[in-house]
Amino acid sequence: MRFHKLRLTGFKSFVDPTDLIIQDGLTGVVGPNGCGKSNLLEALRWVMGENRPTAMRGGGMEDVIFAGASSRPARNFAEVSLHIDNQDRLAPAGFNDMDNLEVVRRITRDVGSAYKANGKDTRARDVQMLFADASTGAHSPALVRQGQISELINAKPKSRRRILEEAAGISGLYQRRHEAELKLKGAETNLTRVDDVLEQLA
Ligand code: ATP
Numbered sequence: 001m002r003f004h005k006l007r008l009t010g011f012k013s014f015v016d017p018t019d020l021i022i023q024d025g026l027t028g029v030v031g032p033n034g035c036g037k038s039n040l041l042e043a044l045r046w047v048m049g050e051n052r053p054t055a056m057r058g059g060g061m062e063d064v065i066f067a068g069a070s071s072r073p074a075r076n077f078a079e080v081s082l083h084i085d086n087q088d089r090l091a092p093a094g095f096n097d098m099d100n101l102e103v104v105r106r107i108t109r110d111v112g113s114a115y116k117a118n119g120k121d122t123r124a125r126d127v128q129m130l131f132a133d134a135s136t137g138a139h140s141p142a143l144v145r146q147g148q149i150s151e152l153i154n155a156k157p158k159s160r161r162r163i164l165e166e167a168a169g170i171s172g173l174y175q176r177r178h179e180a181e182l183k184l185k186g187a188e189t190n191l192t193r194v195d196d197v198l199e200q201l202a
Contacts, residue, residue: 001088
């Protein structure tokens, strides 16, 4: 799985559709302060399912929508699409039937976020799992925010362990365990109800 293009539309300072082509080797993004370099990295995290507005340097998730400038009105939606080369067929099951995979996230004011994978509506959880299983994703240690190194130095061992787990691609297992535990609890409640009914019938 190799990311090869990121397209931003109405996302933060990128009001017009803008493509970032990620070629083989090293891709550098250079520019003056405030030109949007960090916004590009945030777009990448956002399309992979980031749900914390603070991680997007905003107060609410709708803050990622272009807020307007002196010469341009604000937009009503923001969209980021990530084009992935899947010729090595390493994408997890359910996303692995094509050589190319395109994941799109769109947020519309007062409506919220929606995801698509190769044109089909997809749940946020499935997109998050797709990237978590591939050892990347919104919390990937490969994406280093400003100030993150000093945060790491001061972090407690438990938080540091989480970084190793992300890198090992096992963080999706925690989510699955949590979901399995909820299902188990539901099944136990149902069994208790069945016992009650059986007792009444006896
Ligand atoms: P530096 O080199 O200082 O870290 P940078 O190139 O990383 O800067 P960013 O922090 O990515 O720049 O971009 C900041 C710019 O994005 C600011 O000009 C800010 O006004 C603009 N911006 C952020 N959110 C929005 C939004 N919702 N609508 C319009 N512009 C926005």
